[in-house]
Amino acid sequence: MHQIKVEKLLINYKTLExxxxxxxxxxxxxxxxxxxxSNIVENDSDSPFYGIYYGNTLVARMSLYxxxxxxxxxxxxxQEYVVxxxxxxxxxxxxxxxxxxxxEYAKESNLPIxxxxxxxxQGFWEKMGFxxxxxxxxxxxxxxxxxxxxxxVKEKEVD
Amino acid sequence: MHQIKVEKLLINYKTLExxxxxxxxxxxxxxxxxxxxSNIVENDSDSPFYGIYYGNTLVARMSLYxxxxxxxxxxxxxQEYVVxxxxxxxxxxxxxxxxxxxxEYAKESNLPIxxxxxxxxQGFWEKMGFxxxxxxxxxxxxxxxxxxxxxxVKEKEVD
Numbered sequence: 426m427h428q429i430k431v432e433k434l435l436i437n438y439k440t441l442e443x444x445x446x447x448x449x450x451x452x453x454x455x456x457x458x459x460x461x462x463s464n465i466v467e468n469d470s471d472s473p474f475y476g477i478y479y480g481n482t483l484v485a486r487m488s489l490y491x492x493x494x495x496x497x498x499x500x501x502x503x504q505e506y507v508v509x510x511x512x513x514x515x516x517x518x519x520x521x522x523x524x525x526x527x528x529e530y531a532k533e534s535n536l537p538i539x540x541x542x543x544x545x546x547q548g549f550w551e552k553m554g555f556x557x558x559x560x561x562x563x564x565x566x567x568x569x570x571x572x573x574x575x576x577x578v579k580e581k582e583v584d
Numbered sequence: 585m586h587q588i589k590v591e592k593l594l595i596n597y598k599t600l601e602x603x604x605x606x607x608x609x610x611x612x613x614x615x616x617x618x619x620x621x622s623n624i625v626e627n628d629s630d631s632p633f634y635g636i637y638y639g640n641t642l643v644a645r646m647s648l649y650x651x652x653x654x655x656x657x658x659x660x661x662x663q664e665y666v667v668x669x670x671x672x673x674x675x676x677x678x679x680x681x682x683x684x685x686x687x688e689y690a691k692e693s694n695l696p697i698x699x700x701x702x703x704x705x706q707g708f709w710e711k712m713g714f715x716x717x718x719x720x721x722x723x724x725x726x727x728x729x730x731x732x733x734x735x736x737v738k739e740k741e742v743d
Contacts, residue, residue: 448703451728456719473721490725510726541726544607560615562632566649567669567700569610 429522431530434474434486436461443483444474449511453488474511475530477523485523487512489531492539498564499539499572501579506537528553535575541568559583588681590689593633593645595620602642603633608670612647633670634689636682644682646671648690657723658698658731660738665696687712694734700727718742 434440436457444454460466476486488511497503509531514523531538539558542550550571558570561583572580593599595616603613619625635645647670656662668690673682690697698717701709709730717729720742731739 451703452716452719452724453721453726453728488726490721508725544610557611560611562612562649565611566667567612567647569612 429477429526431475431477431526434472434476434483435469436466436472437468440472440474440483444486446483446515447486447511447513449513453511475527477526479518482515484518485512485514485527487527487531491536497581498561499558499570499581500537500574501581503581504537504578506539507531507534509538509540512540524549525553532573532575537575537578538573540571542571588636588685590634590636590685593631593635593642594628595625595631596627599631599633599642603645605642605674606645606670606672608672612670634686636685638677641674643677644671644673644686646686646690650695656740657720658717658729658740659696659733660740662740663696663737665698666690666693668697668699671699683708684712691732691734696734696737697732699730701730 438461441454441458441461444450457466457472461468461470473488473490474486475489476483478484487509490508492506492508494504497506500506509528512524512527514521538555540550540555553573555571555573558565558572558580560570574580597620600613600617600620603609616625616631620627620629632647632649633645634648635642637643646668649667651665651667653662653664656665659665668687671683671686673680697714699709699714712732714730714732717724717731717739719729733739
């Protein structure tokens with residue numbers, strides 16, 4: 426088995442083309458494409474995406490964003506946390522630890538993590554130590570938030 | 585064809601049991617179930633869900649929530665708007681106008697609407713007059729927001 430290496434992905438036409446293989450290709454990627462086409466961002470700009478290559482194929486990816494403590498509605502005490510989304514492994518490469526490697530990478534900052542999983546991925550997230558956040562309608566609306574907390578962090582009490 | 589009637593759904597064990605037929609059954613419904621079991625809410629309490637019955641079968645539903653103008657990051661001028669989620673028609677009842685009836689009901693308040701569609705439902709939302717919001721990462725994160733605006737409302741310019 427080859428060594429799994431998580432890389433920060435840079436925005437360029439090559440990466441954006443590879444993104445098209447993923448099911449959750451959406452407004453975020455289209456917006457990045459427009460920004461590069463209209464020179465709003467330079468080639469090889471920073472992106473919120475992290476991925477794993479197998480040879481020349483991007484086989485897994487996720488997007489990460491840090492939310493400032495003042496906007497935290499999930500943890501106690503309120504603190505900086507990470508939102509993780511678009512975690513996806515291409516079908517032919519599943520069951521090989523790529524998803525796990527990405528989530529472990531996200532945990533390295535030792536900040537709490539919040540994600541909104543797709544239907545039927547509950548088992549994976551439980552194995553990764555995530556738990557259901559107590560649902561609060563005004564905050565979560567259509568989401569089914571799952572959270573992971575490093576030692577010493579608690580979930581915020583819901584009123 | 586029977587008359588399509590959209591009803592506000594009340595939280596009770598019967599409704600919650602019917603919700604289990606829908607694919608997007610999640611934390612929101614589980615939380616409602618816990619609230620009723622622990623008497624935090626009374627039987628037949630108000631809910632954010634609206635649905636359509638065909639005989640005794642709940643065949644379609646959606647959830648609506650009004651966001652106050654001070655939290656509006658989508659429209660110009662900033663104003664009260666509606667978030668629509670969990671729009672879903674049971675498989676055997678699709679193509680009969682139930683989804684359309686629910687969205688038209690949501691439009692009756694004449695407030696702008698925001699939704700985060702599931703993959704592959706783009707065509708339906710376009711027919712209903714929705715358009716892609718310009719993606720803004722800090723606001724939208726993992727969402728692919730679609731918006732509908734009544735006359736006189738504009739999309740907020742993204743910086």
